Amino acid sequence: MYGKPDAPELFLKHGKGSVANDVTDEMVRLNWLTAFMPLPTIKHFIRTPDDAWLLTTAIPGKTAFQVLEEYPDSGENIVDALAAFLRRLHSIPVCNCPFNSDRVFRLAQAQSRMNNGLVDASDFDDERNGWPVEQVWKEMHKLLPFSPDSVVTHGDFSLDNLIFDEGKLIGCIDVGRVGIADRYQDLAILWNCLGEFSPSLQKRLFQKYGIDNPDMNKLQFHLMLDEFF
Numbered sequence: 001m002y003g004k005p006d007a008p009e010l011f012l013k014h015g016k017g018s019v020a021n022d023v024t025d026e027m028v029r030l031n032w033l034t035a036f037m038p039l040p041t042i043k044h045f046i047r048t049p050d051d052a053w054l055l056t057t058a059i060p061g062k063t064a065f066q067v068l069e070e071y072p073d074s075g076e077n078i079v080d081a082l083a084a085f086l087r088r089l090h091s092i093p094v095c096n097c098p099f100n101s102d103r104v105f106r107l108a109q110a111q112s113r114m115n116n117g118l119v120d121a122s123d124f125d126d127e128r129n130g131w132p133v134e135q136v137w138k139e140m141h142k143l144l145p146f147s148p149d150s151v152v153t154h155g156d157f158s159l160d161n162l163i164f165d166e167g168k169l170i171g172c173i174d175v176g177r178v179g180i181a182d183r184y185q186d187l188a189i190l191w192n193c194l195g196e197f198s199p200s201l202q203k204r205l206f207q208k209y210g211i212d213n214p215d216m217n218k219l220q221f222h223l224m225l226d227e228f229f
Contacts, residue, residue: 061166091151106181
């Protein structure tokens, strides 16, 4: 949204029905997380029984995906910044976070989406291309149980939700899934995104984050879980 030439750029989200709940979730998480991380600023919020409108400032710059595409030689520096940003997010004390996004909660959401025909199997990752939704559900559960390593997570820590400006990572967007979950919720999604560019960047992510031996069981579980959203 644009107004006067010198006015800040704004971004408006609108949702109806269940999407209104998603917009509301983002508003309350923006309001909480802004004390810890660089985020868009809430300018106005309206909620009615059927609709929700969220008006925020827009973070200037380009997404991490766009920067990697335009400047492939800067990949290592970009991954280093992403890993540092993720460590910062995951260092927020869990006791301060009022939102739960653990695997029990997310599995219940995933099952509801599956039962209601809301999972798009045509959008599955290449490894699961052609799989029916029920097969992903079954194979995912074979990876359970595992011990959770709970931190404050973004929930959709993809290259499209991380903004760079003048070579620096200046903020993140789309925080409607923020909550306490296993750290691999974020690591898996970012690792998967980096695979579009280079396996070496995937390896570097874990090195710079501080994990010498990635837990591939957790990684695969969270990649399958993300297929349902």
